[in-house]
Amino acid sequence: MSTPPMGPTSPPPRPSLPADGQGPSPSPQPVRLCDSPALEERGLAHGFDLLLWGQPARAFVLRFDGRVVGYVNRCAHVPVEMDWQPGRFLDLERRWIICSIHGAAYEPADGLCVGGPCRGRRLIALQLDEREGGVYWYPSRDLRPAGPPPSAAVAGTSEKP
Numbered sequence: 001m002s003t004p005p006m007g008p009t010s011p012p013p014r015p016s017l018p019a020d021g022q023g024p025s026p027s028p029q030p031v032r033l034c035d036s037p038a039l040e041e042r043g044l045a046h047g048f049d050l051l052l053w054g055q056p057a058r059a060f061v062l063r064f065d066g067r068v069v070g071y072v073n074r075c076a077h078v079p080v081e082m083d084w085q086p087g088r089f090l091d092l093e094r095r096w097i098i099c100s101i102h103g104a105a106y107e108p109a110d111g112l113c114v115g116g117p118c119r120g121r122r123l124i125a126l127q128l129d130e131r132e133g134g135v136y137w138y139p140s141r142d143l144r145p146a147g148p149p150p151s152a153a154v155a156g157t158s159e160k161p
């Protein structure tokens, strides 16, 4: 496989929230996924459950070139999970996200498939933010939390001690 040219990375994702087609939607609460130090540079990913178009799915976040990126764990070729071991998405050189089924290679910065049977397609990206020592996911119309709202979003409760 030839090495795709190195280009500028995409700007950090911004937590813009699409409307749901049913009129104005309430701003979903960000979901804290993990502590920032849990994601080492090009290390193991943090996986979690969500709902993709109302159906259970998995997603992951990992750190690449200092930035946290995240995608639905669903190959653009065949809708299957991609990690070859739990939390391991990168190739041996830790340069590409690799699908363990047929070897599609994705650019970690933006989820574009650069080699393999789904070249030119993209992983479904998550809207993320990293702040205050944590990694946060912003749900959208298509990507919703799998469980009940985080306790911080429920009146009268808090995760903080």
Ligand code: FES
Residues within 6 Å of the ligand: 075, 076, 077, 078, 079, 080, 099, 100, 101, 102, 103, 104, 116, 117, 118
């Ligand atoms: S299922 Fe991922 S490359 Fe075929």
